Amino acid sequence: MRKMSKLRLGVCLTVVALLYFGAWYAEKSMGANLGQAGFMLVGAYVYAVFTIPLKKHAAVYQYYNGGIIQFELPLIVALLLAGIVAALLAALIGLPVLRLKSDYLAIATLGFAEIIRAVVQWDSLGPITNGSNLLKTYPTFNNTKIFGTTVLFPFIVSGVCIALILLIINSTYGRAFKAIRDDEVAAEAMGVNLFHHKELSFVISCFFAGIGGALLAMFQGTVQANSFKSAMTYDVLLMVVIGGMGSVSGSVIASFLYIACSEWWLRFLDNPLTIGSFNVPLLRSGFRMVVFSAVIMVVVLFFRRGIMGDKELWNIGMRRQKAGRRARK
Amino acid sequence: MSESVLRLENITMQFGGVVAINDLTMHIDQGEIVALIGPNGAGKTTAFNCVTGVYEPTNGAVYFHDKLIAAGHPQGKMKRMYAGTNADKFVGMKVSLTPDRITHMGIARTFQNIRLFKSQTAFENVLIATHLRRTSNIFTAAFHLNYKEEKRNRDRAMELLGIVGLADVAEEKATSLPYGMQRRLEIARALATQPTLLLLDEPAAGMNPQETIDLGLFIQRIKEKFGLTVFVIEHHMDLVMGISDRIYVVEFGKLIAEGTPHEIQNNQAVIDAYLGGNDE
Ligand SMILES: Nc1ncnc2c1ncn2[C@@H]1O[C@H](COP(=O)(O)OP(=O)(O)O)[C@@H](O)[C@H]1O
Numbered sequence: 001m002r003k004m005s006k007l008r009l010g011v012c013l014t015v016v017a018l019l020y021f022g023a024w025y026a027e028k029s030m031g032a033n034l035g036q037a038g039f040m041l042v043g044a045y046v047y048a049v050f051t052i053p054l055k056k057h058a059a060v061y062q063y064y065n066g067g068i069i070q071f072e073l074p075l076i077v078a079l080l081l082a083g084i085v086a087a088l089l090a091a092l093i094g095l096p097v098l099r100l101k102s103d104y105l106a107i108a109t110l111g112f113a114e115i116i117r118a119v120v121q122w123d124s125l126g127p128i129t130n131g132s133n134l135l136k137t138y139p140t141f142n143n144t145k146i147f148g149t150t151v152l153f154p155f156i157v158s159g160v161c162i163a164l165i166l167l168i169i170n171s172t173y174g175r176a177f178k179a180i181r182d183d184e185v186a187a188e189a190m191g192v193n194l195f196h197h198k199e200l201s202f203v204i205s206c207f208f209a210g211i212g213g214a215l216l217a218m219f220q221g222t223v224q225a226n227s228f229k230s231a232m233t234y235d236v237l238l239m240v241v242i243g244g245m246g247s248v249s250g251s252v253i254a255s256f257l258y259i260a261c262s263e264w265w266l267r268f269l270d271n272p273l274t275i276g277s278f279n280v281p282l283l284r285s286g287f288r289m290v291v292f293s294a295v296i297m298v299v300v301l302f303f304r305r306g307i308m309g310d311k312e313l314w315n316i317g318m319r320r321q322k323a324g325r326r327a328r329k
Numbered sequence: 330m331s332e333s334v335l336r337l338e339n340i341t342m343q344f345g346g347v348v349a350i351n352d353l354t355m356h357i358d359q360g361e362i363v364a365l366i367g368p369n370g371a372g373k374t375t376a377f378n379c380v381t382g383v384y385e386p387t388n389g390a391v392y393f394h395d396k397l398i399a400a401g402h403p404q405g406k407m408k409r410m411y412a413g414t415n416a417d418k419f420v421g422m423k424v425s426l427t428p429d430r431i432t433h434m435g436i437a438r439t440f441q442n443i444r445l446f447k448s449q450t451a452f453e454n455v456l457i458a459t460h461l462r463r464t465s466n467i468f469t470a471a472f473h474l475n476y477k478e479e480k481r482n483r484d485r486a487m488e489l490l491g492i493v494g495l496a497d498v499a500e501e502k503a504t505s506l507p508y509g510m511q512r513r514l515e516i517a518r519a520l521a522t523q524p525t526l527l528l529l530d531e532p533a534a535g536m537n538p539q540e541t542i543d544l545g546l547f548i549q550r551i552k553e554k555f556g557l558t559v560f561v562i563e564h565h566m567d568l569v570m571g572i573s574d575r576i577y578v579v580e581f582g583k584l585i586a587e588g589t590p591h592e593i594q595n596n597q598a599v600i601d602a603y604l605g606g607n608d609e
């Protein structure tokens with residue numbers, strides 16, 4: 001059972017990493033979206049608020065007379081809505097900010113993440129957000145069954161997300177995003193409207209961040225604004241960097257490695273270990289994070305372009321074939 | 330009477346205290362190949378940038394097919410600093426379109442310092458330039474409902490690569506190609522936007538004499554094939570004299586001569602300023 005939940009965590013964070021992924025296009029040209037946690041929070045809240053069963057409202061919103069939202073939405077609709085609301089907020093933020101050159105987006109999104117965290121805990125919004133109290137009893141991974149099993153749901157959602165992202169990347173819009181990343185001036189000269197496309201890629205990435213937040217809510221079983229701190233953004237950022245900016249499969253691999261390292265493989269470092277009468281030094285609570293940070297440093301230093309660079313897993317074989325064919329010619 | 334494609338009226342571009350172009354007036358007619366020559370730093374690239382919307386002219390107006398596409402007059406701090414002429418002529422006129430809008434209207438360009446999309450293949454570089462004429466939106470594109478258009482664009486990109494002689498290297502990374510090929514790839518990419526006016530900024534830079542001759546023939550060929558009007562900045566005098574219908578000569582931002590290749594070759598001011606001074 002424990003192992004199962006770890007697996008789900010892995011899948012869930014994979015999705016989260018992917019969700020972040022949309023933003024990489026923009027990284028160079030419009031500055032990073034440092035508000036990932038904020039958009040995930042929005043997604044988590046939208047999902048939770050609209051899926052808490054009506055008969056549980058009285059208990060959940062006990063300080064707010066059962067809340068004011070007196071309906072519940074089907075899970076899938078709420079999941080989509082989580083993405084849509086995050087995307088709409090992104091569109092609003094992007095409108096003024098993306099017209100400016102340079103790194104204002106990073107600052108604006110960082111500010112947004114901090115503000116939104118405060119806003120949802122605001123007492124006047126309590127009847128909707130439950131203030132600073134937990135949201136709970138909404139459907140989670142543990143009780144969402146597909147074909148009679150709870151294992152499938154996160155896999156299916158992440159599969160759909162990956163497919164969508166790949167479809168977008170491989171469309172004419174994906175190519176335009178990449179062009180902007182490569183050379184803004186040239187892209188503009190080739191007729192790519194910078195503002196329109198930056199706004200679009202920002203909105204798309206935040207749509208997926210919203211869904212990622214909803215999935216995180218499903219995984220955790222409870223939602224509380226304070227857990228959506230900037231550190232979460234950095235976790236996600238790290239996965240993308242480690243995986244290789246611009247590689248979907250890289251992000252997936254990296255997030256699995258990330259989870260596996262931090263949760264499974266390095267666990268033993270936190271426990272004092274005695275071999276025979278020899279007390280292995282350094283092994284104590286907290287040491288895991290030290291080693292973990294070191295591993296990340298090594299990756300960042302020696303794999304500048306991430307594990308995969310901008311290649312995809314399935315392209316590596318293809319390139320070789322092509323090279324081989326050319327050589328034979 | 331032939332129709333005017335591009336018209337610059339009293340264009341002045343001033344950066345801080347530097348007047349890069351000073352009162353440049355010129356016109357290009359339908360189907361012409363017009364060259365802009367002048368020593369380095371004379372303001373030629375800046376003129377291109379004013380036409381393509383990269384800069385808004387400090388003063389003056391640009392018309393494309395008699396439609397105003399760029400106009401400016403000294404404003405704010407520039408009112409005091411302005412060192413050009415005709416400061417009152419364009420008062421009240423201000424048009425500044427983004428470069429993509431101008432490309433959309435039918436003006437495409439190449440860059441003096443090659444600016445290909447470096448992470449992409451030659452083919453993808455050209456394909457990106459078909460994006461601006463799309464009829465798809467993000468949803469139809471993502472779900473490949475625009476497959477007909479997509480196929481058409483891919484075919485066209487491949488055809489253009491064939492025309493510039495790069496079909497064999499379509500799948501190579503653009504930046505791994507030799508210099509001459511990169512220049513031709515930039516031309517193919519510009520053509521993919523379906524321009525009526527093509528601006529070439531030193532297309533023969535870095536090419537050897539044979540490549541330069543080929544390029545001249547090539548420019549004439551695509552001009553005929555696509556019904557283009559061509560505006561070219563170039564230093565190779567053989568090329569300029571060989572293909573141009575008319576030539577404008579600038580020095581220190583000022584127009585010093587204009588005329589047919591024959592007239593320019595015999596113009597004393599030009600010989601003094603440029604032809605004599607340079608090795609050609
Ligand atoms: N963005 C800019 N800011 C300041 N000065 C500029 C800028 N662009 C061009 N210049 C100046 O304008 C002059 C003309 O440059 P340019 O048009 O590139 O010359 P050319 O293409 O004829 O060699 C140069 O002195 C250059 O330093």
Ligand SMILES: [Mg+2]
Binds near residue numbers: 373374375441
């Ligand atoms: Mg120049």
